[in-house]
Amino acid sequence: MSAGKTTADHPFAARKSLNQFNNKLFTTVVWVVGICTVIFIIALLFLILEKGLPKLDWGFLYGEPSEIEEGGGVGPLLFNSFYVLIISLLISIPLGMASGIYLAEFAPANKFIGFIRICVEGLASVPSIIFGLFGIVLFVESLDMGLTILGAAVSLAFLNLPVLTRVTEEAIRAVPQEMKSASFALGSTHLQTIRRVLIPVALNGIITGICLVAGRAFGESAVIILTGGVTSSGVMWDFNPLSPGATLAVHLWYVQSEAIVPDAQLIAEKSAAVLVFIVLLINIVFRVPLWINSRKMR
Amino acid sequence: MQTIASQTLIDIHKLNLYYGTFHALKNVTMDIPQKAITAFIGPSGCGKSTLLRTLNRMNDMIPNTRIEGKITIGGADIYSKEVDVETLRKKVGMVFQQPNPFPKSIYDNVAYGPRLHGIRSKQKLDEIVETSLRSAVLWDEVKDYLKRSALSLSGGQQQRLCIARAIAVNPDVLLMDEATSALDPISTLKIEELAQELKDKYTIVMVTHNMHQAARVSNQTVFFLNGEVVEFSDTEKLFSNPRDQRTEDYISGRFG
Numbered sequence: 001m002s003a004g005k006t007t008a009d010h011p012f013a014a015r016k017s018l019n020q021f022n023n024k025l026f027t028t029v030v031w032v033v034g035i036c037t038v039i040f041i042i043a044l045l046f047l048i049l050e051k052g053l054p055k056l057d058w059g060f061l062y063g064e065p066s067e068i069e070e071g072g073g074v075g076p077l078l079f080n081s082f083y084v085l086i087i088s089l090l091i092s093i094p095l096g097m098a099s100g101i102y103l104a105e106f107a108p109a110n111k112f113i114g115f116i117r118i119c120v121e122g123l124a125s126v127p128s129i130i131f132g133l134f135g136i137v138l139f140v141e142s143l144d145m146g147l148t149i150l151g152a153a154v155s156l157a158f159l160n161l162p163v164l165t166r167v168t169e170e171a172i173r174a175v176p177q178e179m180k181s182a183s184f185a186l187g188s189t190h191l192q193t194i195r196r197v198l199i200p201v202a203l204n205g206i207i208t209g210i211c212l213v214a215g216r217a218f219g220e221s222a223v224i225i226l227t228g229g230v231t232s233s234g235v236m237w238d239f240n241p242l243s244p245g246a247t248l249a250v251h252l253w254y255v256q257s258e259a260i261v262p263d264a265q266l267i268a269e270k271s272a273a274v275l276v277f278i279v280l281l282i283n284i285v286f287r288v289p290l291w292i293n294s295r296k297m298r
Numbered sequence: 299m300q301t302i303a304s305q306t307l308i309d310i311h312k313l314n315l316y317y318g319t320f321h322a323l324k325n326v327t328m329d330i331p332q333k334a335i336t337a338f339i340g341p342s343g344c345g346k347s348t349l350l351r352t353l354n355r356m357n358d359m360i361p362n363t364r365i366e367g368k369i370t371i372g373g374a375d376i377y378s379k380e381v382d383v384e385t386l387r388k389k390v391g392m393v394f395q396q397p398n399p400f401p402k403s404i405y406d407n408v409a410y411g412p413r414l415h416g417i418r419s420k421q422k423l424d425e426i427v428e429t430s431l432r433s434a435v436l437w438d439e440v441k442d443y444l445k446r447s448a449l450s451l452s453g454g455q456q457q458r459l460c461i462a463r464a465i466a467v468n469p470d471v472l473l474m475d476e477a478t479s480a481l482d483p484i485s486t487l488k489i490e491e492l493a494q495e496l497k498d499k500y501t502i503v504m505v506t507h508n509m510h511q512a513a514r515v516s517n518q519t520v521f522f523l524n525g526e527v528v529e530f531s532d533t534e535k536l537f538s539n540p541r542d543q544r545t546e547d548y549i550s551g552r553f554g
Contacts, residue, residue, distance in 0.1 A: 192414055
């Protein structure tokens with residue numbers, strides 16, 4: 001094999017077959033689409049954050065909203081966002097995980113359970129406004145509580161319950177059967193196996209689900225408008241769960257469409273930036289311990 | 299290798315097992331001696347693993363399983379109503395075909411069983427972890443890395459870790475379900491040597507698809523075919539002078 005020979009003579013030289021061509025074409029398409037998507041997402045984030053973040057100050061984040069004058073803040077609304085989020089997660093995480101574990105570990109494999117599973121899946125894709133209407137019927141009309149933080153939080157919890165159930169079930173099912181067997185063979189009870197093996201191993205998937213619903217709950221507006229209203233109590237650190245429950249996402253909609261404050265545009269831009277920033281933050285905060293843990297377990 | 303006269307620990311009497319309508323074990327009767335290695339051999343699907351899993355009642359988890367007959371361990375019927383399967387499995391440990399350590403540290407893997415059964419003291423756990431890893435001949439390799447993930451070990455080390463994990467709960471019986479079939483020859487040899495050492499303290503029942511392994515390590519060998527025990531005798535005798543024609547056909551490689 002002298003150096004002067006063309007590569008085509010080489011027995012293992014690349015052949016210009018259709019398969020080779022398709023492979024290259026596909027690789028190129030995947031790369032291009034991937035890069036475009038990433039650029040699009042980054043650009044979107046940049047546009048939202050770039051408009052709002054530089055103008056942010058503590059006065060805005062902490063200040064009380066104003067109905068008429070310029071310079072109102074979003075303090076109580078931001079507080080409500082977190083307050084509603086936390087209450088709804090406190091309700092939906094235990095219930096969602098419990099039903100997910102039930103479906104994965106205890107439920108018999110029969111038609112009825114199959115039907116329940118379809119219902120859960122269906123509920124997970126029901127438009128959120130339906131849950132809002134349900135919240136109105138339950139809290140505003142039947143219980144006559146008015147528009148409250150509690151009503152908003154519970155309705156949000158209902159909205160997130162199916163997703164959490166589904167995600168937990170999938171994550172628990174994904175744990176290899178051998179690990180379960182190993183645990184049982186050491187004489188563990190079902191509860192011990194769930195607590196010490198299934199949940200820790202499935203935790204990554206479950207946390208991903210929690211991030212998903214937390215982000216969704218934080219940014220949800222339709223449910224809150226119907227069950228929490230479009231106003232807050234207007235003062236800071238109002239822990240009363242029966243206060244009006246508008247959140248930052250609702251406020252964003254409110255100032256853009258209904259409010260008469262002159263700086264509505266500015267408030268909307270800043271609120272949007274805060275919302276996006278916090279949703280990103282929630283994801284990071286939830287993920288850091290997992291990330292550390294998985295590094296340790298490599 | 300003279301052991302047939304030693305005391306019986308596990309007594310299986312007229313055991314029949316059905317998966318739905320499939321008759322998986324047919325009238326199995328045998329006495330498994332204590333502190334010896336008994337090997338189950340036979341072609342795939344002959345029921346050897348099924349029988350092994352009846353001994354720690356792992357078969358309970360498979361739906362539509364029906365069992366008739368009697369199994370006693372140390373004289374106690376393990377299928378009687380008052381039996382607590384958790385306590386039984388603590389006394390009858392198991393090592394699986396694929397090494398299956400938990401995605402936890404080496405230490406936590408071995409300490410898993412003792413913790414399940416209520417041992418909390420750090421000192422006590424340290425002690426159990428060390429003696430178990432020493433018994434599994436893994437201690438020298440991992441003593442400086444106990445906090446490392448068990449998944450960072452090689453396949454053979456993982457399997458010895460699983461053995462250490464099984465003996466950490468201080469069982470009487472150790473079931474090995476094709477425990478070397480996923481391992482390379484050198485790791486296999488190490489596990490076989492380990493089994494030889496462990497038989498002084500534990501009654502070992504192993505399923506193997508490798509007849510040579512049975513010939514190398516076991517004291518007694520049971521040959522299964524289609525859910526029936528064809529022959530049960532001293533390993534040496536079974537391989538050199540089988541009584542049944544089918545056993546001879548199998549060990550000389552004519553089928554299976």
